[in-house]
Amino acid sequence: MISxxxxxxxxxxxxxxxxxxxxxGNCVExxxxxxxxxxxxxxxxxxxxxxxxxxxxxxxxxxxx
Numbered sequence: 221m222i223s224x225x226x227x228x229x230x231x232x233x234x235x236x237x238x239x240x241x242x243x244x245g246n247c248v249e250x251x252x253x254x255x256x257x258x259x260x261x262x263x264x265x266x267x268x269x270x271x272x273x274x275x276x277x278x279x280x281x282x283x284x285x
Contacts, residue, residue: 229259236263
């Protein structure tokens, strides 16, 4: 994970997993289209903080699931 407080995500398009269902449960959202970075946030707190991962770290995380 990297700290990027200056990274502007106001125009980001966020996506939930297709496995999250429609019940508004505990989900993370990922913003795509950002070169070399994977922004992630809590779907229940869309205006809250986000985490930003480098591509290889995110790939390793998802593969471990």
